[in-house]
Amino acid sequence: MNKIFSALVLCAGIVASGSVAASISYPTPGTYNDVDYNFTATTTGAISAYFYFSEAAATSTISLLVNGVQLGATGLPNHGSSFGDSILFGNVTAGDNLVFKLNYAWEGVGAWFSDASMNVDSLNHIYSTSFAGEGIIPAGTLVGFEDLHNVLQGDYNDHVFVFSNVSTSVPEPSIFALLGLGLLGFSFSRRAK
Numbered sequence: 001m002n003k004i005f006s007a008l009v010l011c012a013g014i015v016a017s018g019s020v021a022a023s024i025s026y027p028t029p030g031t032y033n034d035v036d037y038n039f040t041a042t043t044t045g046a047i048s049a050y051f052y053f054s055e056a057a058a059t060s061t062i063s064l065l066v067n068g069v070q071l072g073a074t075g076l077p078n079h080g081s082s083f084g085d086s087i088l089f090g091n092v093t094a095g096d097n098l099v100f101k102l103n104y105a106w107e108g109v110g111a112w113f114s115d116a117s118m119n120v121d122s123l124n125h126i127y128s129t130s131f132a133g134e135g136i137i138p139a140g141t142l143v144g145f146e147d148l149h150n151v152l153q154g155d156y157n158d159h160v161f162v163f164s165n166v167s168t169s170v171p172e173p174s175i176f177a178l179l180g181l182g183l184l185g186f187s188f189s190r191r192a193k
Contacts, residue, residue, distance in 0.1 A: 024052075024129070024142060025144065025155065025156070025157045026155050026157060029154070029155035029156075030154075030155070032123075032124070032151055032154065033154070033156060034124060035124065035127075035128075036116065036124070037114060037126065037128050037168055037169075038168070038169045039097070039100070039128075039163075039166055039168055040095055040097060040098060040167050040169070041066075041093060041094055041096040041098060041165055041166065042094065042165050042166060042167045043094050043165060044091070044093045044094045045091060045165060046088055046089075046090070046165065047071075047089045047092050047163065047164060047165045047166065048086050048087065048089065048164045048165070049062055049064070049075075049087050049089065049161050049162070049164075050084060050085070050086045050138075050140070050162040050163075050164075051076045051081035051082065051083065051085045051086070051161060052083065052137065052160040052161055053083065053157070053160050054078035054079070054081075054158060054159050054160065055158055056078055056159055058104060058105075058106035058147055058158075059077060059078060059079050059104075059105075059106075060077070060078050060104040060145075060147065060158075060159050061075055061077050061103045062075065062076050062087075062100060062103070062159070062161055063089075063101045063103060064089045064098060064099070064100060064101065065098070065100075065113075066092055066098060067096055067097050068097070068099075070101075071089050071092070072088070072089040072090035073087045073090075074103060075087040076161065078159050083135070083136075083137070084135060084136035092165065098166060099113055099114050099115045099118065100114040100126070100143055100161070100163070101113050102147065104147055104159075109149070112125040112126075112145055112146075113125075114128075114143060121149060121151075123151050124151065125145055125151055125156075126143050126144065126145055126146070126156060127143070127144045127146075127156035128141060128142060128143045129141075130142070130168070131162050137162050140163050140164045140166060141162065141163045141167070142160065142161070142162050143162075143163065144156040144157050144158075144159070144160040144161075145158055145159040145160070
């Protein structure tokens with residue numbers, strides 16, 4: 001009976017430590033994620049970050065830029081945080097532009113950003129997906145970072161967070177195709193006149 005109880009306690013400890021969190025990850029590890037994510041504040045109010053998990057050897061923290069300016073706290077060190085730990089960044093206004101910043105001092109890099117154009121290598125270092133909620137972490141937007149320069153080998157699970165009050169938009173390729181056809185048609189109609 002004691003062995004069964006010990007096994008149950010061990011399983012509960014594993015679940016509480018966040019091992020279960022690894023169930024949400026980048027679906028195609030080893031391939032570059034070329035998706036260009038745009039993050040905005042969903043509503044006017046507070047925005048928080050929740051630590052999900054980390055598989056990185058290097059130490060990092062997370063911070064937030066709102067309309068290009070850092071907002072509030074920096075925190076959730078990946079080697080000192082547990083599943084569900086959170087920080088409150090502060091208040092935002094609906095529609096504000098949000099950029100997540102992984103403060104990371106390894107390989108000569110000071111930070112990786114959720115906006116690829118801000119990265120020293122101009123590559124995308126994140127994967128994002130909607131998050132339905134798990135345990136003490138509410139529903140939100142999950143963002144996983146790849147912390148190495150070589151994102152082509154990435155799994156985007158080195159530093160993973162869930163953010164509340166965040167909307168993600170990803171440009172649809174079909175929209176760009178339609179836009180291109182529309183512009184092409186417009187240029188032909190202007191030439192015909």
